[in-house]
Amino acid sequence: MAFWNLVHLILGYARKLRRHSKACLTLVLILIILYLIPTPRKHYNDPQMFDKFNNESGLDYAIIPNIVHYVIFNNQTIDFITFLSMVSVIKFQKPELIMIHSNIGSLRGYYWDIVQSLLSVTNSSIEFHHTPIPTHVYGQKLSSIYHASDVTRINVLIKHGGIYLDTDSIVLKNLNHFLHFEMVLGWPETEDMGSQILLAHKNARFLRLWLNGYRIYKPTIWYYNAGQYPTEQILEKRPDLVHRVKLKLGVHNILTKLHEDPSWDEWREFYSIHVLARHYPGTEEMNEVSMMTSQSPYAQIYKYVLYETAPYFDIHNVVLKQNLHHWVFKKN
Numbered sequence: 001m002a003f004w005n006l007v008h009l010i011l012g013y014a015r016k017l018r019r020h021s022k023a024c025l026t027l028v029l030i031l032i033i034l035y036l037i038p039t040p041r042k043h044y045n046d047p048q049m050f051d052k053f054n055n056e057s058g059l060d061y062a063i064i065p066n067i068v069h070y071v072i073f074n075n076q077t078i079d080f081i082t083f084l085s086m087v088s089v090i091k092f093q094k095p096e097l098i099m100i101h102s103n104i105g106s107l108r109g110y111y112w113d114i115v116q117s118l119l120s121v122t123n124s125s126i127e128f129h130h131t132p133i134p135t136h137v138y139g140q141k142l143s144s145i146y147h148a149s150d151v152t153r154i155n156v157l158i159k160h161g162g163i164y165l166d167t168d169s170i171v172l173k174n175l176n177h178f179l180h181f182e183m184v185l186g187w188p189e190t191e192d193m194g195s196q197i198l199l200a201h202k203n204a205r206f207l208r209l210w211l212n213g214y215r216i217y218k219p220t221i222w223y224y225n226a227g228q229y230p231t232e233q234i235l236e237k238r239p240d241l242v243h244r245v246k247l248k249l250g251v252h253n254i255l256t257k258l259h260e261d262p263s264w265d266e267w268r269e270f271y272s273i274h275v276l277a278r279h280y281p282g283t284e285e286m287n288e289v290s291m292m293t294s295q296s297p298y299a300q301i302y303k304y305v306l307y308e309t310a311p312y313f314d315i316h317n318v319v320l321k322q323n324l325h326h327w328v329f330k331k332n
């Protein structure tokens with residue numbers, strides 16, 4: 001609209017200044033040409049280029065690569081919840097690439113075979129990146145494999161950019177519009193930010209500040225460097241560094257509802273959800289068979305991801321007959 005108003009204005013002048021009409025016409029033509037040439041896309045080769053980045057509206061093109069990262073230490077097999085996470089991201093996000101950062105190498109086993117058969121019908125590919133478990137951060141000894149994984153996810157995002165997922169984060173909708181920002185994370189009202197799903201450009205300023213926070217590493221406090229420090233010392237002072245998502249990345253505490261309240265269906269609005277399945281009593285017996293008889297939102301999510309979202313798994317031929325190694329994809 002503004003552009004055409006400008007054209008009108010210029011044409012108005014042109015009428016007044018008949019003598020200069022040729023010059024004005026040329027000017028209008030130049031403006032039209034400039035308008036039609038697309039503005040060049042910035043590549044953000046340097047964190048400083050993000051100064052004054054608009055964290056509310058982002059850009060009109062994606063700058064975060066559609067690459068999904070998992071960090072899997074000391075395991076050659078994946079469990080049921082990791083399987084569900086991978087199926088969900090393959091179906092909803094259709095990443096170009098899934099990178100598995102592991103100290104062991106490739107994966108194998110029953111659930112992994114199913115993930116691979118799903119990959120053969122979508123076009124995502126998988127790469128393994130050999131990643132030793134870090135033992136220290138800024139010269140201080142890391143106290144657990146969990147803290148080692150926390151540090152690794154930041155380093156992985158600094159190296160590659162992309163979408164980091166915990167192995168118990170389930171994707172429920174396509175995340176593409178979040179790829180237009182410098183960095184996106186779940187940060188619920190009155191809680192610490194969540195580190196279970198992170199979307200970042202590799203030069204995102206927050207990633208460097210967060211890592212730098214490990215200079216004051218607190219080995220005995222579970223969520224200090226991963227959540228409390230970056231929230232209190234970085235984000236509360238500089239909320240413009242990230243695109244904050246309060247609820248819809250599902251990192252807030254919904255554990256009881258998720259496992260006990262069959263009427264809770266808010267998850268249908270979410271882009272992702274952190275199911276914390278390994279920390280809830282009873283979930284260790286959950287698998288593709290027991291899920292079919294449960295009414296919990298967790299089981300509903302399982303059914304939604306596997307059987308209500310294409311490409312489909314055929315329940316009758318596959319799960320119920322327990323012909324488990326021959327998963328068939330139902331034709332749509």
Ligand SMILES: *[C@@H]1O[C@H](CO)[C@@H](O)[C@H](O)[C@H]1NC(C)=O
Binds near residue numbers: 075077082167
């Ligand atoms: C790793 O392996 C252990 C033992 O088999 C299992 O309990 C755990 O859930 C696995 N973790 C993942 C992320 O698959």
Ligand SMILES: *[C@@H]1O[C@H](CO)[C@@H](O)[C@H](O)[C@H]1NC(C)=O
Binds near residue numbers: 121122123
């Ligand atoms: C995968 O790629 C092939 C060839 O580029 C294409 O024909 C096919 O439709 C793609 N499949 C999906 C699920 O996108």
Ligand SMILES: *[C@@H]1O[C@H](CO)[C@@H](O)[C@H](O)[C@H]1NC(C)=O
Binds near residue numbers: 241242243244245
């Ligand atoms: C963007 O940054 C401003 C501070 O400049 C903050 O108040 C706002 O909540 C942020 N918006 C989002 C969506 O993160």
